[in-house]
Amino acid sequence: MRKWWPLVVVCLGTFMFLLDTTVLSVALPDIGAGLSAPLSALQWVANIYTLVLAVLMLTMGALVDRFGARTVYVAGLAVFGVASLACGLSPNAGVLIAARGMQGIGGAALAVTTFALIGAVYRGPDMGRAMGVFGAVTGLAAAVGPMIGGALTQYFSWRAVFFLNLPLVAVTVALALRVLATGRRGAGTRIDLPGTIAFAVCAGSLTYALTVAGEEGWTSFRVLGLLTLAVLALIAFVRVELRSSAPLLEVRLFSKASFSAVLMCVGASTAAFAALVYTSLWLQSGLGLRPVRAGLALMPLALASFGTSLISGRRLHGKSPRAILAAGLLLSGIGCLLQTGLDAGSSAGSLTVGLAVTGIGVGLMGPAMGAAVFAALPPERGGMAAGAMTTFRQLGQTLGVSVFGVLFQHGGSALPEGLNRVLIAAAATGITGSVLAYVFVPKPEDASAPARRRLTGSR
Structure with a gap:
C-alpha cells in the first residue's frame, strides 16, 4: 500500500487543477452579480486560467528537468493555494482575473509535474495501473466540476468554489513532503x-x-x-x-510522424471536454435546470470514464498504444455524434447514451497517451515530454472552447441547433484523431526496431 501514496498525492493535485478549469462554468452568473462585472470581464475570469496554463506548460517542463519534479510540484501547490485564497477574497473583477492568472501559474506546475512524478516512481505493470487511476481521476475531475461548482454556488457562495482548494492544498503539501522522493536535478541549464x-x-x-x-x-x-x-x-x-x-521543446522531434501524431491525438482528445462547456449552457439556459441538476446530467461521462480508466490501465498494459488510442478517439467521436439531433423537445436524458460512450473513449485514451508520449523521448527528457503533452492537451481545450464558441453563436437563438454544431465538430475531431493514431502511431515492434538495430549493429 505504501508504494501507492505518491499516486494519491499526484491525483490530489491533478484533481484540483483540472477542477478549476470547469468548476466556474456554472458559477459565473453569480460572480457577475456579486461583483457587478460585465460579460467581457466574466469571459476573462474563465479564459485567463486556461490560457496561462497553456502558455507555461513547456516552461514548467524545463523547470522540472532543472530543479526536480518534487520541488516544482510543492512550489506549484503553494502558489495555487495562495491564488485560490486571493480569488475567494477578491473585491472586484480585476483582482479576480489577476488571481485567476496566478492560479494558472500554480496549475501549470501541477499539470506538468504529475506525469514526471508518475514516470519516476512506477515501472512495468505498476505504470499501467498508475496511469489507469490517473486517467480516471482526470476524467472524473473534468466532468464533475460543473456539479461541484453548482452545489457550492447554489448552497453557499461562489467564493466557496475557491475556498474549497485551501484544505486540499494543505493536505496535499503535507503528503508530498512526506512520501515523494527528492529526485535528481538537472545540470542547471538556463531557462x-x-x-x-x-x-x-x-x-x-x-x-x-x-x-x-x-x-x-x-x-x-x-x-x-x-x-x-x-x-x-x-x-x-x-x-x-x-x-x-536549452530549448523548451525540441522542435526537430516534430519531423517524426509518430511524435507529431501522438501530440495531435492529445489535442483531439480534449474536444469532448471543450463541448461540455456548451452542453452545460444548454442544460441551464435552454432547459432551465438548476446547477446541481445540470451537473448530474453530465455524470454518465464521468462514471464511464472513471470505470473504463481503472479497467484499461490494469488489463491493457503492454498492448498496442496505436489500437487503444484509435479506439478511444473513435468512441469519443461516436459518443459526441450520438448526442446530436437535439431540438426543442429534447431533454437531459437525450444525452445519456452519447455521454456514456464518450466517457468510455476518454477512459481508454488516458493511460495509452501518457505511455506513448513518454516512449517518444529519452528518460532524461521526462519534463519535456510532460510539458509537451500537457501543453497540447490544455491548448487543445482552450482553442476548442473558442472555436466551438463561434459555432455555438452561429446556431442563432436556437440553443439546440448551436449545440448540435458543436457536437458535430467535436465528433469530427475525435474521428480524425482516431485515423491519425491508427496510421501514424507505431506498433510496439516498430518502435523497438531502432533499438534492435543499435544492439546488433545492423542498418
Whole structure:
C-alpha cells in the first residue's frame, strides 16, 4: 500500500487543477452579480486560467528537468493555494482575473509535474495501473466540476468554489513532503525566456483571435491582425528553439510522424471536454435546470470514464498504444455524434447514451497517451515530454472552447441547433484523431526496431 501514496498525492493535485478549469462554468452568473462585472470581464475570469496554463506548460517542463519534479510540484501547490485564497477574497473583477492568472501559474506546475512524478516512481505493470487511476481521476475531475461548482454556488457562495482548494492544498503539501522522493536535478541549464515569450504571444493572440471572431467575424481587422501576430510569433518560436542550447521543446522531434501524431491525438482528445462547456449552457439556459441538476446530467461521462480508466490501465498494459488510442478517439467521436439531433423537445436524458460512450473513449485514451508520449523521448527528457503533452492537451481545450464558441453563436437563438454544431465538430475531431493514431502511431515492434538495430549493429 505504501508504494501507492505518491499516486494519491499526484491525483490530489491533478484533481484540483483540472477542477478549476470547469468548476466556474456554472458559477459565473453569480460572480457577475456579486461583483457587478460585465460579460467581457466574466469571459476573462474563465479564459485567463486556461490560457496561462497553456502558455507555461513547456516552461514548467524545463523547470522540472532543472530543479526536480518534487520541488516544482510543492512550489506549484503553494502558489495555487495562495491564488485560490486571493480569488475567494477578491473585491472586484480585476483582482479576480489577476488571481485567476496566478492560479494558472500554480496549475501549470501541477499539470506538468504529475506525469514526471508518475514516470519516476512506477515501472512495468505498476505504470499501467498508475496511469489507469490517473486517467480516471482526470476524467472524473473534468466532468464533475460543473456539479461541484453548482452545489457550492447554489448552497453557499461562489467564493466557496475557491475556498474549497485551501484544505486540499494543505493536505496535499503535507503528503508530498512526506512520501515523494527528492529526485535528481538537472545540470542547471538556463531557462529559455525568449522561447517562453514567443510561445506566450502565439498562444495568447491565437486564443484571443478565436474569441473575437465569434463577435466580429473572421474578416475583421482585429481578428486578422491577431492571427498574423500568432503566425509571426510561431515562426519566431521555432527559430529560437532551433538555435537554443536549452530549448523548451525540441522542435526537430516534430519531423517524426509518430511524435507529431501522438501530440495531435492529445489535442483531439480534449474536444469532448471543450463541448461540455456548451452542453452545460444548454442544460441551464435552454432547459432551465438548476446547477446541481445540470451537473448530474453530465455524470454518465464521468462514471464511464472513471470505470473504463481503472479497467484499461490494469488489463491493457503492454498492448498496442496505436489500437487503444484509435479506439478511444473513435468512441469519443461516436459518443459526441450520438448526442446530436437535439431540438426543442429534447431533454437531459437525450444525452445519456452519447455521454456514456464518450466517457468510455476518454477512459481508454488516458493511460495509452501518457505511455506513448513518454516512449517518444529519452528518460532524461521526462519534463519535456510532460510539458509537451500537457501543453497540447490544455491548448487543445482552450482553442476548442473558442472555436466551438463561434459555432455555438452561429446556431442563432436556437440553443439546440448551436449545440448540435458543436457536437458535430467535436465528433469530427475525435474521428480524425482516431485515423491519425491508427496510421501514424507505431506498433510496439516498430518502435523497438531502432533499438534492435543499435544492439546488433545492423542498418
